[in-house]
Amino acid sequence: MQPLLNAATVTCPAGSVVTGGGIDLPGSTGSLTNDVYESYPRSQTTWQVTFNNKASISGSYSVYAVCLPVTPAP
Numbered sequence: 001m002q003p004l005l006n007a008a009t010v011t012c013p014a015g016s017v018v019t020g021g022g023i024d025l026p027g028s029t030g031s032l033t034n035d036v037y038e039s040y041p042r043s044q045t046t047w048q049v050t051f052n053n054k055a056s057i058s059g060s061y062s063v064y065a066v067c068l069p070v071t072p073a074p
Contacts, residue, residue: 012067020066021047
């Protein structure tokens with residue numbers, strides 16, 4: 001049986017590039033059991049995360065990207 005995957009993508013604001021990212025899961029409360037499968041830059045401006053909640057308990061998560069403004073060359 002394949003796990004039910006959750007996926008989310010975050011996009012940086014215009015004029016910036018992604019330099020990192022990740023996911024904040026409420027697993028520290030002990031109610032959710034999560035497996036993060038992927039966390040990577042999908043493009044120069046987006047961060048992608050794919051994970052599974054094995055506990056089948058509702059919860060929330062936050063996917064984030066670290067973005068830096070691009071300075072045009074003179």
